[in-house]
Amino acid sequence: MDLVTPSIGLIFWQAVTFLIVLFLLAKFAWKPIMKALNDREASIENALSAAEKAKLEMQALKADNEKLLAEARLERDRILKEATEAGNNIVETARQKAEEEGSRMITNAREVIENEKRAAITEVKNMAAVLSLDIAERILKRELSDPKTQEALAQDYVREVTLS
Amino acid sequence: MLLAILLQAVAEGAGLGILGAGIGAGLVALGAGLGIGRIGGSAMESIARQPEAGGKIQTAMIIASALIEGVSLFGVVVCLLIAIA
Amino acid sequence: MKRLLVLLFSFLTLTSAFAEEAAEGGKFEPGPMILHHIADDYLWEFAHGVELYLPVILWDNGELVTFSSSNFYNEDHERVPYKGYAMLHGHIFKVGADGEVLEDYPGLYNLSITKNIASMFISVALLLVIFFVIAARYKKNPGKAPSGIQSFFEPIIIFIRDDIAKANIGPKYERYMPFLLTVFFFIWFNNLLGLMPGGANLTGNISVTAVLAVIVLVVTVFSGNKTYWGHIFATPGVPRWLAPIMIPVELLGIITKPFALMVRLFANITAGHIIILSLFSLIFIFESLAVAPLSVAFAIFMNFLELFVALLQAYIFTLLSAMYFGGAVEEHDHAEGHH
Numbered sequence A: 001m002d003l004v005t006p007s008i009g010l011i012f013w014q015a016v017t018f019l020i021v022l023f024l025l026a027k028f029a030w031k032p033i034m035k036a037l038n039d040r041e042a043s044i045e046n047a048l049s050a051a052e053k054a055k056l057e058m059q060a061l062k063a064d065n066e067k068l069l070a071e072a073r074l075e076r077d078r079i080l081k082e083a084t085e086a087g088n089n090i091v092e093t094a095r096q097k098a099e100e101e102g103s104r105m106i107t108n109a110r111e112v113i114e115n116e117k118r119a120a121i122t123e124v125k126n127m128a129a130v131l132s133l134d135i136a137e138r139i140l141k142r143e144l145s146d147p148k149t150q151e152a153l154a155q156d157y158v159r160e161v162t163l164s
Numbered sequence B: 001m002l003l004a005i006l007l008q009a010v011a012e013g014a015g016l017g018i019l020g021a022g023i024g025a026g027l028v029a030l031g032a033g034l035g036i037g038r039i040g041g042s043a044m045e046s047i048a049r050q051p052e053a054g055g056k057i058q059t060a061m062i063i064a065s066a067l068i069e070g071v072s073l074f075g076v077v078v079c080l081l082i083a084i085a
Numbered sequence C: 001m002k003r004l005l006v007l008l009f010s011f012l013t014l015t016s017a018f019a020e021e022a023a024e025g026g027k028f029e030p031g032p033m034i035l036h037h038i039a040d041d042y043l044w045e046f047a048h049g050v051e052l053y054l055p056v057i058l059w060d061n062g063e064l065v066t067f068s069s070s071n072f073y074n075e076d077h078e079r080v081p082y083k084g085y086a087m088l089h090g091h092i093f094k095v096g097a098d099g100e101v102l103e104d105y106p107g108l109y110n111l112s113i114t115k116n117i118a119s120m121f122i123s124v125a126l127l128l129v130i131f132f133v134i135a136a137r138y139k140k141n142p143g144k145a146p147s148g149i150q151s152f153f154e155p156i157i158i159f160i161r162d163d164i165a166k167a168n169i170g171p172k173y174e175r176y177m178p179f180l181l182t183v184f185f186f187i188w189f190n191n192l193l194g195l196m197p198g199g200a201n202l203t204g205n206i207s208v209t210a211v212l213a214v215i216v217l218v219v220t221v222f223s224g225n226k227t228y229w230g231h232i233f234a235t236p237g238v239p240r241w242l243a244p245i246m247i248p249v250e251l252l253g254i255i256t257k258p259f260a261l262m263v264r265l266f267a268n269i270t271a272g273h274i275i276i277l278s279l280f281s282l283i284f285i286f287e288s289l290a291v292a293p294l295s296v297a298f299a300i301f302m303n304f305l306e307l308f309v310a311l312l313q314a315y316i317f318t319l320l321s322a323m324y325f326g327g328a329v330e331e332h333d334h335a336e337g338h339h
Helices: A008-146 A147-163 B002-012 B016-049 B051-084 C001-021 C031-038 C113-141 C150-169 C173-197 C208-225 C228-234 C242-286 C293-331
Strands: C045-046 C051-054 C055-060 C063-068 C085-088 C092-095 C106-110
Touching: A008 A147, A008 C106, A008 C113, A008 C173, A008 C208, B016 B051, C001 C031, C001 C051, C001 C208, C031 C242, C045 C113, C055 C092, C092 C106, C113 C150, C113 C173, C150 C173, C150 C293, C173 C208, C173 C242, C173 C293, C208 C242, C208 C293, C228 C242, C228 C293, C242 C293
Parallel strands: none
Antiparallel strands: C045 C051, C055 C063, C055 C106, C085 C092
16 A cells, blocks of 8 residues: 555655745746747737738838829820820911911902902003093094095095995 | 466465456456547547647547546556555 | 667666666565565665665654664664664654554654655756756847757747647636646656656655645635636536535535546556566566567567656646636636536
C-alpha cells in the first residue's frame, strides 16, 4: 500500500514549492512573457492593418489620379472640340460675310454699271439727237441756200405727196 | 499447460491473489484497448470524412482516450496493489 | 541532436542495467527491485556506489530535528538507529528507550528532503532559470522575433494559451494562464527528469499529484460562478424531488474530477517506470544475455513512448484543468448547448 499512501513530507514540500514557483513564475516570467506576446501580436496586427490601409489608400489615390486624368482628358477633348467649332464658325461667318459683301459689291457694281450705261446711252442718245439735229440743220442750211435744190426738194415732197 | 502452471502456482503458494491481479490487469488492458480503439477508429473515420475538422477531432479524441485511460489506470493500480502489496 | 539522444539512451540503458546488477543479491527479485526504484528514498543512488545522502528533517512535537540520512547507515551499509530515530521500510520512526520501534508515535512529522523532493528542487530551479531567462529576453528585445531557447518555448506557451486556455475557458482565460503554464511545465519537466537515468519518480508519486489535484479543485471551486453552482444544486431539466440524489452525486462529481487527474498522472508515470524496469528485469529473470538485445530494444522503444507520454500527460493534465476551470466560469445557461 506504500504506493498509494501519501507522505506528509512530500505533500508539504510539494505544496510549498509549487505555490512559491507558481507565484515567482507568474510574477516574473509569465506576466512579462504574456505581455510581450500580446504586445507583439498586437503590433503585428497593427502593422498588417496599417499595410492594408496604406494599400487601400494607395489604390484610392491611384483611382483618384486616374479619374483626374480621365477628366482632364475629357476637358481637353471638349476644349479642343469647342475651339475647332469656334474656329470653324469664325471661318464660316467670315466666308459668309465675304460672300455677302462680294455679292453686294457685285450687285452695287452692276447697278453702278447699269446706271452709268444708262446715263451713257442717254448721253449718247442726246448727243446723237443733238448731232443729228446739228447735221440736219447744217444740211438744211446748205440745201436751202440753193433755189434749185429747194426746188428739187419741194419736187420730192410733192412727189411723195402725190404718190401717197 | 495453463492448468498445470496454475496448479503449480497454487501448490507453491504463490497465491490466487496474484493470479487474480494478473487476470485483472489483462481485463483492464482488454477493456481500455477496446475503448481507445473504438475512439481511434471513429476519429479516423471522422477525419477522413472531414479533414478540415481534424484538429478539433484530434483534441476530442485525446480527451476521450485520457478519460478511458484514467479509468483503466484505476484498475491497473488496484491490480498492482494486489500483486505487490 | 539525434546523436545526443542516442548517447543519452545508451547511457540510460547502461546505468539502469548496472542498477539491476546492484539489486541482484543472491536470487533476483524483480518486484521489490522495481518498487524500490519507483519509491521515495532518503538517499539518491545515481548508480551503484554513487549516492547522495539527503538531509532528514523531522518535526517532533514542536522540535525540529535535522541530520544527514547517512547517519542511518554504518560502515557496512547496514541500517542503524540514530538520535532515537530509526528508518524502516522507507519510513522514519521514533525508537523507544528499550530500542523498540514505536510504530504510532504521535506528533512526529517527517519533512525530510527525500530523493523526490531533491529532484523537485532541481526541476524547479530549472524552471525558474529557463523562464526567467526567457522573460528577460522578451524584455530586452520587445516585438522582435524569438531566438534560441525563446523560440523553443514560445510555440508551447502560445499553444497553451490558444488551444488549451482560450478554447476551454473562454474570455476569462487570462486569470488562469499562470497556473496552467506553471502546471504544464512543472509536470513536463518532472516527467522528463524522471526518465533520466537515476531520476526520481516524482510525478509518479501520489502525494505530488494529489497536491496538484487539490490546487485544481480549490481553484475550480473558488472560481465557480452562479451557473456552475446552479448546475450542482439545481441541475436544469431535473425534477426538484430528485435533488436529494442529484446534489450528492454532483458534489461527488466535483471531487472525482481532480481525483481522476491525480490517479491518471500518478498511474501513467508509475506504470511507465514499471514497464521499463520490468523489461530490463527480463534479462535477469531469464539469467541469459541472449535476452538482453530484445529486452534493451523494447526498453528503448518504451523510453521513446515515455518521452511522448511525459508530454501527453502534462498536456492532458493542463487541458482537463482548463476544462474544469472553463466549466466553473462558463456564463451561458443550459438552453444554448452545454457540454
